Amino acid sequence: MVSVETITERLKQAPAPVTLSKLRKELRQDVTAALAQAMEAGTIFAWPRYFNSPRYWHRETAPVVREAMLTIARRDAMSKTNLIRATAKMAHNCGVPAAKAALTSLVKSGEVRSAKTVGATGLYYATDTPQALVSASLALLMERLRRLNIDAGEISTGTGAPAQATPLTESTFEAIRRLQPSPGVPVSVQQLRSAMVRASKQELDAAVLSLADAQKIYLTTHDHGWSLPEAEREQLVWDGGQKLYVAVTLRD
Amino acid sequence: MLQSPSETDQRLASIPNPFSDAAVGSVWDPRPVDVPQIHANVSAELLHLVDERSLGRHHRCVLLYGDAGSGKTHVMRRLRIALENSGGPPVAFSWVRMQTSPSMMWRHVRRSLAGDLSRRPFRGSTQLAHLLENRKQSIETVENRDLALVLDHLGSGLYTRDARAWLAGDALPDEALQTLKLGLRDGGEETSEDESRRVLVALSQFLAPSPVVLCLDQLEALQSHPGDRNGLFAIGKLLAALHDEAPNIVVIGCVQTGLIHELASVLSKAETDRYQPTALRPLNAAQIRALVKARLESVPELERLRPAGAAELWPVDIAKLDALAMSREGITPRKVIFECEQMLRAAQDIPEPNATLQDHIQERFDQEIRAAAARLSSGASTSILSDALPRLLHVRGVKTERTGLPPWIDHVLIGPDGRKTAVILANESPRSLWRKLDKICLGWDPAERGAAIIRDAANPLRATAAASIDRLQELERRGARVITPSREALIALDAARRVLANLDSGDLTWRGEKAPVTTVEDWIRKHLPESAAKLLDELTGPVADPGGAGLRLGLAAYLDGKKLAAVADAAAHLQCTTTELENCARQNTDQFGLFGGPQPAVFERIPAVPGA
Numbered sequence: 026m027v028s029v030e031t032i033t034e035r036l037k038q039a040p041a042p043v044t045l046s047k048l049r050k051e052l053r054q055d056v057t058a059a060l061a062q063a064m065e066a067g068t069i070f071a072w073p074r075y076f077n078s079p080r081y082w083h084r085e086t087a088p089v090v091r092e093a094m095l096t097i098a099r100r101d102a103m104s105k106t107n108l109i110r111a112t113a114k115m116a117h118n119c120g121v122p123a124a125k126a127a128l129t130s131l132v133k134s135g136e137v138r139s140a141k142t143v144g145a146t147g148l149y150y151a152t153d154t155p156q157a158l159v160s161a162s163l164a165l166l167m168e169r170l171r172r173l174n175i176d177a178g179e180i181s182t183g184t185g186a187p188a189q190a191t192p193l194t195e196s197t198f199e200a201i202r203r204l205q206p207s208p209g210v211p212v213s214v215q216q217l218r219s220a221m222v223r224a225s226k227q228e229l230d231a232a233v234l235s236l237a238d239a240q241k242i243y244l245t246t247h248d249h250g251w252s253l254p255e256a257e258r259e260q261l262v263w264d265g266g267q268k269l270y271v272a273v274t275l276r277d
Numbered sequence: 278m279l280q281s282p283s284e285t286d287q288r289l290a291s292i293p294n295p296f297s298d299a300a301v302g303s304v305w306d307p308r309p310v311d312v313p314q315i316h317a318n319v320s321a322e323l324l325h326l327v328d329e330r331s332l333g334r335h336h337r338c339v340l341l342y343g344d345a346g347s348g349k350t351h352v353m354r355r356l357r358i359a360l361e362n363s364g365g366p367p368v369a370f371s372w373v374r375m376q377t378s379p380s381m382m383w384r385h386v387r388r389s390l391a392g393d394l395s396r397r398p399f400r401g402s403t404q405l406a407h408l409l410e411n412r413k414q415s416i417e418t419v420e421n422r423d424l425a426l427v428l429d430h431l432g433s434g435l436y437t438r439d440a441r442a443w444l445a446g447d448a449l450p451d452e453a454l455q456t457l458k459l460g461l462r463d464g465g466e467e468t469s470e471d472e473s474r475r476v477l478v479a480l481s482q483f484l485a486p487s488p489v490v491l492c493l494d495q496l497e498a499l500q501s502h503p504g505d506r507n508g509l510f511a512i513g514k515l516l517a518a519l520h521d522e523a524p525n526i527v528v529i530g531c532v533q534t535g536l537i538h539e540l541a542s543v544l545s546k547a548e549t550d551r552y553q554p555t556a557l558r559p560l561n562a563a564q565i566r567a568l569v570k571a572r573l574e575s576v577p578e579l580e581r582l583r584p585a586g587a588a589e590l591w592p593v594d595i596a597k598l599d600a601l602a603m604s605r606e607g608i609t610p611r612k613v614i615f616e617c618e619q620m621l622r623a624a625q626d627i628p629e630p631n632a633t634l635q636d637h638i639q640e641r642f643d644q645e646i647r648a649a650a651a652r653l654s655s656g657a658s659t660s661i662l663s664d665a666l667p668r669l670l671h672v673r674g675v676k677t678e679r680t681g682l683p684p685w686i687d688h689v690l691i692g693p694d695g696r697k698t699a700v701i702l703a704n705e706s707p708r709s710l711w712r713k714l715d716k717i718c719l720g721w722d723p724a725e726r727g728a729a730i731i732r733d734a735a736n737p738l739r740a741t742a743a744a745s746i747d748r749l750q751e752l753e754r755r756g757a758r759v760i761t762p763s764r765e766a767l768i769a770l771d772a773a774r775r776v777l778a779n780l781d782s783g784d785l786t787w788r789g790e791k792a793p794v795t796t797v798e799d800w801i802r803k804h805l806p807e808s809a810a811k812l813l814d815e816l817t818g819p820v821a822d823p824g825g826a827g828l829r830l831g832l833a834a835y836l837d838g839k840k841l842a843a844v845a846d847a848a849a850h851l852q853c854t855t856t857e858l859e860n861c862a863r864q865n866t867d868q869f870g871l872f873g874g875p876q877p878a879v880f881e882r883i884p885a886v887p888g889a
Contacts, residue, residue, distance in 0.1 A: 206553075211534050211537055211556055216538070243559055243605070245534040252503075271534075274556065
């Protein structure tokens with residue numbers, strides 16, 4: 026029989042919840058008893074099934090799902106259905122019920138709010154990042170205007186200027202520009218973090234991801250980020266899913 | 278004449294896919310497809326550096342960062358071709374894939390440089406022949422006597438085979454050394470590594486003021502495993518030493534962008550000051566189009582089959598590539614080529630191969646096995662073992678250390694119980710081996726750590742090597758394990774280490790992306806051939822030697838010349854019973870075989886090459 030330590034260590038190394046069948050296949054031993062003991066000891070947790078297969082991980086489901094939902098809601102405001110769907114996907118396919126429960130809890134705690142800005146659909150966003158609501162509302166409005174055959178130039182003239190980046194995104198971009206040893210050479214995210222001490226991990230991660238989504242920078246994934254000690258892993262930029270990024274490079 | 282749609286389909290299906298090769302395997306690859314505007318600035322920068330060095334201006338080394346598949350090797354290849362076609366005086370060029378261990382790196386670089394200079398065809402001859410043409414007079418100024426003699430021989434066309442072998446660092450028999458008028462070697466491992474460093478520096482000084490371009494590809498392969506700090510230290514030391522000691526060498530190191538932080542955190546300021554970073558960025562939309570166009574144009578038949586009104590880059594769906602270029606990571610040339618290969622395959626109606634990742638790893642491993650079998654020579658085992666053992670021990674969850682060790686220890690492994698074992702590679706010729714064994718006898722404290730002395734089966738100690746055999750038996754009595762990996766085990770280790778090194782460097786890909794590390798490591802763990810797995814078991818298992826190392830060594834030495842002997846004769850010679858001898862042969866089936874019958878015989882086993 027496999028030991029509790031072995032199974033705990035295996036799950037600690039895993040970047041995502043692992044199915045029972047995969048554990049059995051890998052360890053080639055009976056893992057049921059060790060799993061039960063480790064769960065009782067609180068070192069591992071059961072996760073919602075995936076394709077009907079039970080899953081286990083060293084992190085509890087609810088906090089991971091909450092974290093994922095907050096990451097999404099900080100980046101972009103969206104409808105309830107879309108937020109639940111995106112969270113379920115990002116949080117290791119945790120399933121709709123777990124994502125729904127996270128939303129209820131986050132709304133209850135006031136960390137996520139909804140507002141009807143354009144049209145009748147409420148947009149959910151992270152309370153500490155109202156910029157997400159502003160951006161999404163403006164994008165929605167632009168889309169509606171475009172559907173009325175109003176071109177981008179007229180929209181831009183009407184609004185005075187294109188949507189502004191947040192100050193943190195701007196300062197992050199400036200920091201990357203300053204830190205690169207020569208144009209186009211990557212900057213490690215650890216170096217960037219050291220230069221942006223005022224930004225929290227979540228804030229800087231969001232700013233970096235937002236710059237990447239805006240085609241301002243490229244990101245380099247870390248090959249074995251999930252096997253790093255937690256303190257080192259925290260230094261990387263997490264996309265809320267499976268990817269950890271180690272370096273940023275300015276685009277052309 | 279107009280063709281019917283079915284005719285067109287058939288002809289399309291029969292043309293070669295211009296996207297079928299996504300990776301540049303080597304800078305010596307003669308394939309012509311190049312898109313000069315991709316990474317043009319980096320190529321120009323490198324050429325400029327070589328020009329500057331020709332004028333005697335010394336710069337820092339270059340560290341070229343790029344994601345897996347970004348085109349690092351391709352840029353090196355482009356530089357090689359530009360220098361070769363420049364029409365100017367020849368510039369020495371060498372490309373070294375750094376798949377070696379830190380303790381062997383100078384020997385590895387020397388071997389690659391010597392091979393590239395003295396063996397590869399260059400303008401109708403070799404690079405060294407061209408370089409020697411106008412320098413014969415300056416051979417006298419070379420301070421390293423042996424190097425001067427070897428260059429003299431090569432310049433005069435005398436003893437070229439042995440002279441080239443010496444230049445590469447091969448251990449030559451005494452007779453060959455005497456013919457070349459070279460000094461006899463009697464040093465240990467430290468001297469071999471130091472000697473290689475000295476030869477490399479002396480060779481570059483001889484070629485000065487002409488630059489020597491040294492491309493150190495896959496620097497991350499110096500790590501035994503991801504996160505290995507010893508390998509990173511080695512990168513820093515190598516670059517700093519080349520920068521300081523060989524000013525006419527243009528060093529271009531290639532490393533994956535993912536290592537940028539680890540390198541910066543491990544290397545000292547003095548080391549980081551000695552290199553300038555540059556980088557290959559993912560492709561933009563214009564570069565993607567240029568790459569696709571160049572590949573499509575390499576098969577003119579495609580243009581003739583283009584349907585009327587089809588898009589410029591038919592049958593490639595450029596919008597799909599644009600979408601990938603807008604991803605957070607961007608898109609590398611390798612990924613573009615992979616995606617196009619899939620699109621063309623779909624247009625040709627050729628089904629995707631039904632292979633799984635496991636099949637793909639198996640295929641790559643089999644290729645490496647065949648290459649390793651063809652490459653294996655008696656002098657190669659130390660470099661294989663020094664690199665492969667820490668890699669494979671890591672895959673098995675066993676930690677290894679390399680720093681702060683006496684020179685006779687290659688590395689130390691730390692078992693699951695915390696017990697340390699010094700791994701000692703002892704493949705030297707008997708003339709220098711006994712000295713090394715003496716040092717071990719004096720310096721090894723069994724209470725501090727165990728010892729595993731490895732000498733491969735291709736280098737059996739003959740009965741005349743009494744001094745070495747005595748010392749080995751003495752060490753064995755004190756608890757050291759003497760392990761004799763078979764040729765089969767060495768081939769398997771060589772293949773496995775190369776698969777793992779290619780994995781670390783991003784050159785083992787699956788569906789256009791770097792293959793997942795855990796899956797490949799898992800596969801290696803489960804599928805390592807028995808001969809190699811047995812060696813790892815011996816290293817990490819409890820101290821026991823069922824085969825009797827002393828008897829095994831003796832039998833190997835006895836069979837070295839004979840190959841086949843009667844069991845009774847062998848037992849009499851080795852002063853053991855026939856049963857003991859037969860048991861020894863049965864327990865070491867990778868080394869020996871037995872014939873039954875009224876007069877049983879024992880023979881030296883030379884395994885068949887797997888996959889050949």
